[in-house]
Amino acid sequence: MVNYREPLDRTFAALVDPTRRAILARLEREDSASISALAAPFAIKLPAVMKHLDVLDDAGLITRSKAGRTVTVRLRPEPIREAMEWMRRYERFWSKSLDRLAAYAERKEAETRKKRR
Amino acid sequence: MVNYREPLDRTFAALVDPTRRAILARLEREDSASISALAAPFAIKLPAVMKHLDVLDDAGLITRSKAGRTVTVRLRPEPIREAMEWMRRYERFWSKSLDRLAAYAERKEAETRKKRR
Numbered sequence: 359m360v361n362y363r364e365p366l367d368r369t370f371a372a373l374v375d376p377t378r379r380a381i382l383a384r385l386e387r388e389d390s391a392s393i394s395a396l397a398a399p400f401a402i403k404l405p406a407v408m409k410h411l412d413v414l415d416d417a418g419l420i421t422r423s424k425a426g427r428t429v430t431v432r433l434r435p436e437p438i439r440e441a442m443e444w445m446r447r448y449e450r451f452w453s454k455s456l457d458r459l460a461a462y463a464e465r466k467e468a469e470t471r472k473k474r475r
Numbered sequence: 476m477v478n479y480r481e482p483l484d485r486t487f488a489a490l491v492d493p494t495r496r497a498i499l500a501r502l503e504r505e506d507s508a509s510i511s512a513l514a515a516p517f518a519i520k521l522p523a524v525m526k527h528l529d530v531l532d533d534a535g536l537i538t539r540s541k542a543g544r545t546v547t548v549r550l551r552p553e554p555i556r557e558a559m560e561w562m563r564r565y566e567r568f569w570s571k572s573l574d575r576l577a578a579y580a581e582r583k584e585a586e587t588r589k590k591r592r
Contacts, residue, residue, distance in 0.1 A: 363493060
């Protein structure tokens, strides 16, 4: 067992696996789904899906509620929001290159206008 | 060894560890740093730091260049950009609650104005 020290550790660890990302992406589109419906598209057995759901649950990325024999899974997006907050500091790198691109486009446009006169 | 199938797997796996996140955060602030400078704040030995740098390098999150005996480490933010792109689909969840908050604030303001009349 890996020992996670911070909530972000758990969030990013939950997002490492493409099956878990696919489950989250589906819950984004469908609001809620039963475990068997979530498991259906994957070529893995139900216990493996259950393990993935445990990881997502531990990271606070889903909630599970039981009614009779059906377990309904829902997205809990807050940890993703926190992960995005952490990542936002890097945004300046690509917005900077977008700024440069915009400046270049404006310069080109101005040059074209000059030539036309 | 874990086998990562997709670039996003590697990016999120690199971000799981708080030491690696701290290294990336420092490279965001300082543009570039030598390995010994990067290792200085941590209570772990240099080989452990080197291992973390290998993981970051494999994920394409840093570049290393050597001049004489000094290795300079730089941030490569593109994979973080791609990870944020993946996360962006969840933004509507919190922007929705921000919309609700804005609507509530507007309603309160309108009520206050009415009372003043």
